[in-house]
Amino acid sequence: NAGVTQTPKFQVLKTGQSMTLQCAQDMNHEYMSWYRQDPGMGLRLIHYSVGAGITDQGEVPNGYNVSRSTTEDFPLRLLSAAPSQTSVYFCASRSTGSDTQYFGPGTRLTVL
Amino acid sequence: EDQVTQSPEALRLQEGESSSLNCSYTVSGLRGLFWYRQDPGKGPEFLFTLYSAGEEKEKERLKATLTKKESFLHITAPKPEDSATYLCAVYIYGGATNKLIFGTGTLLAVQP
Numbered sequence: 001n002a003g004v005t006q007t008p009k010f011q012v013l014k015t016g017q018s019m020t021l022q023c024a025q026d027m028n029h030e031y032m033s034w035y036r037q038d039p040g041m042g043l044r045l046i047h048y049s050v051g052a053g054i055t056d057q058g059e060v061p062n063g064y065n066v067s068r069s070t071t072e073d074f075p076l077r078l079l080s081a082a083p084s085q086t087s088v089y090f091c092a093s094r095s096t097g098s099d100t101q102y103f104g105p106g107t108r109l110t111v112l
Numbered sequence: 113e114d115q116v117t118q119s120p121e122a123l124r125l126q127e128g129e130s131s132s133l134n135c136s137y138t139v140s141g142l143r144g145l146f147w148y149r150q151d152p153g154k155g156p157e158f159l160f161t162l163y164s165a166g167e168e169k170e171k172e173r174l175k176a177t178l179t180k181k182e183s184f185l186h187i188t189a190p191k192p193e194d195s196a197t198y199l200c201a202v203y204i205y206g207g208a209t210n211k212l213i214f215g216t217g218t219l220l221a222v223q224p
Contacts, residue, residue, distance in 0.1 A: 004155075042116065042214030043156070043199070090155050099144055099203055101212065103155035 001026050004104035006091050012110045013081040021076040021107050023091030030096045032074040033058070034066065036087040037106075043090065049074055050096070081111045114139040116202050118215035125222050128189045133218045135200030136182040143210055145183050147176050148199040150217070156199055159185075190222045 007022045025032065033048035045058030049068040063085060065077040074093075078085060088108050092101040119134045135145070144163045148156035160169040162178035169176045173194060175186040185198055197217040204211050 040216060042216050043201075044214075045212070092155075099210075100146070100158055100161060102158060103148075105155045106153070 003027065004091055004093055004102055006089075006104040006107050008107060009105065010108050012112065013078075014112050015081060015083060017081050019078050019081065021078075021089055021091075021109070023074045023076065023104060024072050025074075025091075025093040025102075025104075026072065027093060027095070027102070028071060029093035029102075030071065031101075032068065032091065032093045033101070034064070034074070034076045035090045035092065036060065037090060038087050046076065046089075078109075081109075083111045085109065086111045114202075114204060114211075114213055116200060116213050116215040118198075118200050118218050120218060121216070122219040123221070125187075125190055125220070127191055127222055127224050130186070130188045130190070132187070133185040133198055133220070134182060135185070135215055137200075137202045138181075139202050139204045139213065141205035142202060143205055144203040145178055146201040146203065146212070147183070147185055148201065150197045150199055159198075187220070190220075192222045192224050195220055195222045 004025045030051045034046040035043040037043050044060050046064050047066040049055045052068050052071050055066050088106050090106050091104040094101045116137045147159040150156045160176040165180045167178050173188050177184045197219045199217045200215040201212050
C-alpha cells in the first residue's frame with residue numbers, strides 16, 4: 001500500500017491564481033481531511049469528508065473548496081490564492097472504525 | 113476554549129540522556145490523545161494513542177503516559193535518529209464529528 005499520497009510536493013503561485021492540491025489514499029478509508037501547518041501553530045483542520053459525496057468545513061475553511069467524488073481522492077482547491085495561504089498542507093485519512101489518522105507527505109505552497 | 117500546550121518548545125539531549133516531553137490540555141469531552149513524530153519535510157507519523165488516565169504505551173525507546181490533565185512522552189537512552197518534532201493531539205467529542213486539536217510540538221535534537 002502506498003498509504004496517503006499528495007501532489008505536488010512544492011508549488012509557487014502568484015496572488016490570485018487558482019490551483020488544486022491532490023490527495024489520494026489506497027486504504028479504503030472513509031474519512032479524509034485537509035490540514036495546514038504554519039510556524040508556531042498546531043495543525044489546523046481546513047475541510048473534511050466522512051465519505052464519498054459528503055464534505056464539511058473545519059476550523060479554517062475560507063478560501064478553500066473540496067469535493068469527494070470517490071473514496072480514494074480528496075482534492076483541495078484554492079480559488080484565488082492569497083499570501084496568507086502560504087503554508088504546508090497535509091492530507092490525512094482514517095477508517096471509520098479507528099481513531100488514528102494517517103498523514104500524507106505534505107505540499108509546501110508559497111503564494112507571492 | 114479547548115487548548116493543547118506542549119513543552120518544552122525545543123530540547124537538546126546528549127545520546128543516552130533520558131528525558132520527558134510534556135503535553136498538557138484543557139478540553140471538554142476528551143476521547144483520546146495521540147502522539148505523532150514528524151521529521152523535517154515529512155508528514156506526521158503515528159506513534160501512540162492513549163484513551164484513559166493511567167494508560168501507558170511503549171515503542172522501542174519511547175513510552176507515553178496519560179493523566180487527566182497531561183501526557184508525557186518519555187525517551188529512554190535516546191539516539192540521534194530519535195531527533196524529530198513530536199506532536200501531541202487531543203481527540204475530543206465535537207458534535208457531528210469528533211475533533212483533533214494539535215499542539216505546536218517539541219523539537220528534539222539528540223547529539224552523538
